[in-house]
Amino acid sequence: MTDPKKVPFFTLNDGSKIPCLGMGTFGSDRCSAEEVAAAVAGGLRCGYRLFDCAACYGNEAQIGAEFRKAFDEGIVKREDLFIMSKVWNDMHRNVAASCKKSIEDLQCDYLDMLFIHWPFPNYHAPFCDVDSRNPDSKPFSVEEFVDTYRQIEELVDQGLVKHIGISNMTIPKLDAVLGKLRIKPAACESEMHPCFQEQELLEYLNKQDILSIGYMPLGSPRRPERDIEPDDYVDMQMPELKEIAAAHGVHPAIICLKWALGRGVLPIPFSMHNYEANLEATVTEKLTDEEMAVIATLERGNRLVKGHVFLWPGAKDWHDLWDEDGVITSCTDC
Ligand SMILES: NC(=O)c1ccc[n+]([C@@H]2O[C@H](COP(=O)([O-])OP(=O)(O)OC[C@H]3O[C@@H](n4cnc5c(N)ncnc54)[C@H](OP(=O)(O)O)[C@@H]3O)[C@@H](O)[C@H]2O)c1
Numbered sequence: 001m002t003d004p005k006k007v008p009f010f011t012l013n014d015g016s017k018i019p020c021l022g023m024g025t026f027g028s029d030r031c032s033a034e035e036v037a038a039a040v041a042g043g044l045r046c047g048y049r050l051f052d053c054a055a056c057y058g059n060e061a062q063i064g065a066e067f068r069k070a071f072d073e074g075i076v077k078r079e080d081l082f083i084m085s086k087v088w089n090d091m092h093r094n095v096a097a098s099c100k101k102s103i104e105d106l107q108c109d110y111l112d113m114l115f116i117h118w119p120f121p122n123y124h125a126p127f128c129d130v131d132s133r134n135p136d137s138k139p140f141s142v143e144e145f146v147d148t149y150r151q152i153e154e155l156v157d158q159g160l161v162k163h164i165g166i167s168n169m170t171i172p173k174l175d176a177v178l179g180k181l182r183i184k185p186a187a188c189e190s191e192m193h194p195c196f197q198e199q200e201l202l203e204y205l206n207k208q209d210i211l212s213i214g215y216m217p218l219g220s221p222r223r224p225e226r227d228i229e230p231d232d233y234v235d236m237q238m239p240e241l242k243e244i245a246a247a248h249g250v251h252p253a254i255i256c257l258k259w260a261l262g263r264g265v266l267p268i269p270f271s272m273h274n275y276e277a278n279l280e281a282t283v284t285e286k287l288t289d290e291e292m293a294v295i296a297t298l299e300r301g302n303r304l305v306k307g308h309v310f311l312w313p314g315a316k317d318w319h320d321l322w323d324e325d326g327v328i329t330s331c332t333d334c
Helices: 033-045 060-073 096-107 142-157 172-180 199-207 239-248 252-262 275-280 289-297 318-322
Strands: 009-010 018-019 051-053 083-088 111-116 160-169 187-191 212-216 266-267
Touching: 018 212, 033 275, 060 096, 083 096, 083 160, 096 111, 096 142, 111 142, 111 187, 142 160, 142 172, 172 199, 199 212, 199 266, 239 252, 239 289, 252 266, 252 275, 252 289
Parallel strands: 051 083, 083 111, 111 160, 160 187, 187 212, 212 266
Antiparallel strands: 009 018
8 A cells, every 4th residue: 555645746737736646447458347447446445546547448337336435435535536537539529428428437526637538530449450440530630629629628617527638649739739729738648658758749748838648658568459569669678677677676667657757757557466566656766867867768769559540541551640740641721
């Protein structure tokens, strides 16, 4: 058990506090909803107060039952938790319904943060494979994104959502939309791990006072088949990382988490078996500047969630999703 009061926090751009590490809840098409909910139940009892949920993970009802049990047993109060959820791509035109369903399933009265999970409305079914394509998929549109965002702003006005999050964004997309939003996003969730550091995006978000939440902070060794390629690096097997871990007497996972915290990123690792150690990493010794510098050299540009399944008809390949030339690829109204 880690005393939640001792877990450090980040301060969001409206002055609210958020625990510096949260529990991910995506079962990666491998763990059942019940298994993920069991990890959440254990997490609540060992000090986790931040949970990263999403409608498309298909397990919010099971997780909500565990929140309810913990409230009823007096283990935690609703106001002590920071509960995040995400609008899936097929609900961009119906955000209120998505939000209300998540609140009902999670049994949590309001969401501390609601994210736009992906910046385009391109739907794919759970468990789909890498070649799956939705013929209705479209490239990014500023107007559509801003319309989706405005629907969340209304939910903030109604008190159903406390903060707004964005996810899987790029700097060109942020440049295109930030000036058009009434309520500034509090956080941006992006893939970030030692072999995919996104330093430029992190600095951009820091300048905007938007917190970076790092997903797949350990390099997601059990990610879905569609996100595995033979030449992907294995973050936790990098010799430099293993050496630092050995010096601290901990698993390389713990070093990945301390590295994220050291660079001002909030990590949201998922774990069924090691969640207790992950939270404890927030209250034990930090990495030294030298260790941080060694891990900085592990950048390999190895994006794991390439996003093939979100491509629209006519797109070249997955690079089109990430605006690597500094302009939004095939934007319909930029
Ligand atoms: N916004 C988005 O589009 C997006 C996309 C992907 C993910 N996410 C979020 O990010 C969260 C984390 O991503 P992820 O679950 O794919 O990857 P991850 O957290 O990088 O890796 C999870 C894996 O690492 C193992 N692990 C965790 N702690 C460990 C430890 N201390 N020692 C050894 N192994 C350890 C887990 O195994 P055990 O279970 O055996 O511990 C699990 O297989 C997701 O759950 C989700 O909430 C968001």
